[in-house]
Each structure stands twice: as structure tokens, then as C-alpha cells.
Amino acid sequence: MRNRREVLKALGGLVVAGSALAQPMGHGMEAPAPALGMRVSPKPIPWDEGACAFCGMPIKTPEGQWRGRTFPKGFFEQTYSQIAFYRPTPAPHNPKQAVEALHFESIACMVNYAWVHGLKDGEGATFYVTDRGAYDPGRPQELVRLVPARQxxxxxxxxxxxxMNARLLAFASARAAQEFAERNRAQHGRQRFYSFQTLWDLAPLPEMNLVALLAQHAGLLGGEGEESHGH
Structure with missing residues (x-):
């Protein structure tokens, strides 16, 4: 886990800096990072009862109104992410619970969780993200395709x-990401492309309730495990 000084420094930077992802990086369409470490296969996704290990929100899009809002079908599933462990491992945010995988409803939630708890892709675990290019809002759970985050x-x-207002999607190929960007240029405003390594270098990534969530997971609030109320 990050020590308190590191987390406090990061929190201070979040206050004075804008969204790091919005800044031009000068890399254009970045190539995926090379493979590293052994790959752990993804684990089954607990759609019905699963909750995000970072923010506590459900990984499945709620039906009807939820916390005063109604979401389109498949809204949460399109950014589902997972950290799959080589063997059952105590959950960093709840060491009394051994888990085979950690589940997240946002790419940013996975990256920020891994950052604050000191988890690294390829070191006893493999990080996975949902390929938005294979996404079907009509069958969001049946057709979720997980790809290694590093690729x-x-x-x-x-x-x-x-x-979580994270503004991030993942694609299995750079071409698919570019085609999606072209189709949505008018609606989305500024656009950027990143590799997983660059996202990791920019962590913690901006999303809703980030300061409170980082403080919670770093133990700065006197405890962990309380659900976030962002969406």
C-alpha cells in the first residue's frame, strides 16, 4: 500500500492540477505495452451481487431509478474491469476476505485501487478491461469480452x-479506438488515446469522489470499506 505521505502528496496535486488525461501527451496513438509476467486467466464475473472494490457501486447497471438517477442498459458493464489473482489473496481493502479476483465498474476505479494498494499487473495478478468494441448494449453481460489491460x-x-465520470473506454485494438473516436468527434469534444502504461504513469486518474476514495483506501479516514455515493 502507498504510505500516507505519498497519498497526501497525490491528493495535493489533484487540488491544484486539472485533469491529467486532458493534457496533450505528444504520443498520438500509442502502442500497447509489451507483455510482462505470467498471465492469469480472468475469473467469472458476479454480475448480480458484485460491487466495485474501489467505490462500492454495483458492477451491473441498476434497473429503474438508483440513487435518483436512471441509467441506460449496459451503462456500467461497458467499463467493467477486473484484477485476477494467481491464487486466492487477501483483499487489500479487506484482508479478512480472500478473493480470486477484484471487480470494478470503472477503468479508473481499477487503476486507482491498484495504485493506492500497490498492486501491479504481471506480479501475481493480471489486469483486465472490457473491450468496448465488442460491446452490445442489448446484451451487455453475455457479450462482455475481457482483454488484458496491458494490451x-x-x-x-x-x-x-x-x-464515475471517468471518461475512459478500452478497446482491443488501436484501430477500433480510432474508429469510435471518429464516430463521436462532435459529441465528445477533445479526444485522447493512451496505453495502459501511460494511464499508470498518470495515476491516480480523475473520477468522481476521487479524493475521498483515495483517503478512505489509504486509511486516512480512520477506516475502509464504506461505500461511495458517487455515480
């Missing part, structure tokens, strides 16, 4: 709406 291309759209 995906990430798309950021300034005005794109995704859960």
Missing part, C-alpha cells in the same frame, strides 16, 4: 459520459 488502447473523450 488495450484507451480512449478519453472530454464530454463522454461513463460511470
Amino acid at each position: 488495450a488502447t484507451y480512449y478519453w473523450g472530454e464530454r463522454m459520459m461513463v460511470v
Whole structure:
């Protein structure tokens, strides 16, 4: 886990800096990072009872109104992410619970959780993201396709709406990401493409309730495990 000084420094930077993802990086369409470490197979997704290990929100899009809002079918599933462990491992945010995988409803939630708890892709675990290119809002759970996070291309759209307002989607190929960007250029405003390594270098990534969530997971609030109320 990050020590308190590191987390406090990051929190201070979040206050004075804008969205790091919005800044031009000068890399254009970045190539995926090379493979590293052994790959752990993805684990089954607990759609009905699963909750995000970082923010506590459900990984399945709620039906009807939820916390005063109604979401389109498949809204949460399109950014589902997972950290699959080589063997059952105590959950960093709840060491009394051994888990085979951690589940997240946002790419940013997975990256930020891994950052604050010191987890790394390829070191006893493999990080996975949902391929938005294979997404079907009519069958969001049946057709979810997980790809290794290190091999995906990430798309950021300034005005794109995704859960936790993270503005990030993952694609299995750079071409698919580019085609999606072209189709949504008018609606999304500024657009950026990233590799997983670049996202990791920019962590913690902006999303709703980030300061409170990082403080919670770092133990700065006197405890962990309380659900976030963002969406």
C-alpha cells in the first residue's frame, strides 16, 4: 500500500492540477505495452451481487431509478474491469476476505485501487478491461469480452459520459479506438488515446469522489470499506 505521505502528496496535486488525461501527451496513438509476467486467466464475473472494490457501486447497471438517477442498459458493464489473482489473496481493502479476483465498474476505479494498494499487473495478478468494441448494449453481460489491460488502447473523450465520470473506454485494438473516436468527434469534444502504461504513469486518474476514495483506501479516514455515493 502507498504510505500516507505519498497519498497526501497525490491528493495535493489533484487540488491544484486539472485533469491529467486532458493534457496533450505528444504520443498520438500509442502502442500497447509489451507483455510482462505470467498471465492469469480472468475469473467469472458476479454480475448480480458484485460491487466495485474501489467505490462500492454495483458492477451491473441498476434497473429503474438508483440513487435518483436512471441509467441506460449496459451503462456500467461497458467499463467493467477486473484484477485476477494467481491464487486466492487477501483483499487489500479487506484482508479478512480472500478473493480470486477484484471487480470494478470503472477503468479508473481499477487503476486507482491498484495504485493506492500497490498492486501491479504481471506480479501475481493480471489486469483486465472490457473491450468496448465488442460491446452490445442489448446484451451487455453475455457479450462482455475481457482483454488484458496491458494490451488495450484507451480512449478519453472530454464530454463522454461513463460511470464515475471517468471518461475512459478500452478497446482491443488501436484501430477500433480510432474508429469510435471518429464516430463521436462532435459529441465528445477533445479526444485522447493512451496505453495502459501511460494511464499508470498518470495515476491516480480523475473520477468522481476521487479524493475521498483515495483517503478512505489509504486509511486516512480512520477506516475502509464504506461505500461511495458517487455515480
